[in-house]
Amino acid sequence: MSKELNIEVYSKEWCPYCKKAKAFLKSKGLNFKEIDINEGDNYEVMQERTGNKTVPQIIINDQSLGGYDDLIALENKGEFNQLIGRDVKDLSTKEWELIILGAGPAALNAALYAARKGIELLLLTKDIGGQVITTNEIDNYLGKSETTGAELIYDFWDHIAKYDVETVIGEEAVGIGDLGAKKVIKTDNEKEYVTESVIIATGAQKRHLGMKQEYVLTGKGVHYCASCDAFLYKGQPVAVVGGGNSGLEAAIDLANIGCEVDLLEVQDKLMGDEYLQDRVKNKEMITVHTSTTVDQINGQDKLESVVIKNVNDDSTKELDINGLFIEIGLVANSDFVGELVERNRAKEIKINHKNETGVERIWAAGDVTNIIDKQIITSAAEGAKAALRVNQYLG
Secondary structure (H helix, E strand, O other): OOOOOOEEEEEOOOOHHHHHHHHHHHHOOOOOEEEEOOOOOHHHHHHHHHOOOOOOEEEEOOEEEEOHHHHHHHHHOOHHHHHOOOOOOOHHHOOEEEEEEOOOHHHHHHHHHHHHOOOOEEEEEOOOOOOHHHOOOEOOOOOOOOEOHHHHHHHHHHHHHHHOOEEEEOOOEEEEEEEOOEEEEEEOOOOEEEEEEEEEOOOEEEOOOOOHHHHHOEOOOEEOOHHHHHHHHOOOEEEEEOOOHHHHHHHHHHHHOOOEEEEEOOOOOOOOOHHHHHHHHOOOOEEEEOOEEEEEEEOOOOOOEEEEEEOOOOOEEEEOOOEEEEOOOEEEOOHHHOOOOOEOOOOOEOOOOOOEOOOOOEEEOHHHEOOOOOOHHHHHHHHHHHHHHHHHHHO
């Protein structure tokens, strides 16, 4: 039986690791008090109580546990469950009907559908929430008007908690092997999990510029999905980073709603398809800057401007813009599969309409695959499809 717990989380709004820490606690069904370090003297109090200056800081019954990585380290050693008065289970000793890899919309919806079919499943993931958890504004997920990525992920966890889905959080799959008629998932914690079937739903990562203010201002002027957030900037000055197909399409979409668009590409020419380049050239609202990088992002509470640099002569220019859309591609989280399943040049796992990978007993869903539309709702649907096909296979 769980003991009485007083859990406090010192955090700030834009911090991605704060959101992950809170999602981890949610996945355990734990309630917590959130303390914003930007209010009053909370930052000074946090330092006094924990001896640390970074967020998040998690305190349980006046015991300082540290940040998100510290939380996951305790989980991996089995010490977190001991701390909260729960039994410690070694889930690698059991053979599963299904193991789902990941914890974004595709993985969590696959878990929901599989659990409702009565499949004995394990959800195994290095991290929580995928790309979604760091998305500040979501208004294109039906029934969830004006929500955030973190809130959506919290709702997903609350939903699957009804079915007591077993989870391993903080372990990363590093390989999939054969064990006769079954598969074995090998993790970075040197454990092996045996299963009859696998759904790979490890998602993808948006490529980032790697600048501090990029993270601070995510959702406050800095965005990674023009199809999601372009409408927020109708008729306003914006910039798009990326001269590939996604960048060109973003620039066109923004120009179509009356935005003045500065399109930035580090190469000496645009890299997208010719027909998209032609459309960009025919848009008077789009100004193309090749051989150009973002040198500085300015703003504290919202984006104010960016400084761009020409890589040939190091000259700089400041652009007063309200929105910055970073469209430099995705990287599928699929390296651990190696040559086991077929992947394309973007490392996306190739699947058919049944979410099959071409390797028996292995399905895949969501942004880790070669589906065209990388949206939350399509990823969730793909997870459901994969789980239903697994159910048919297991009979």
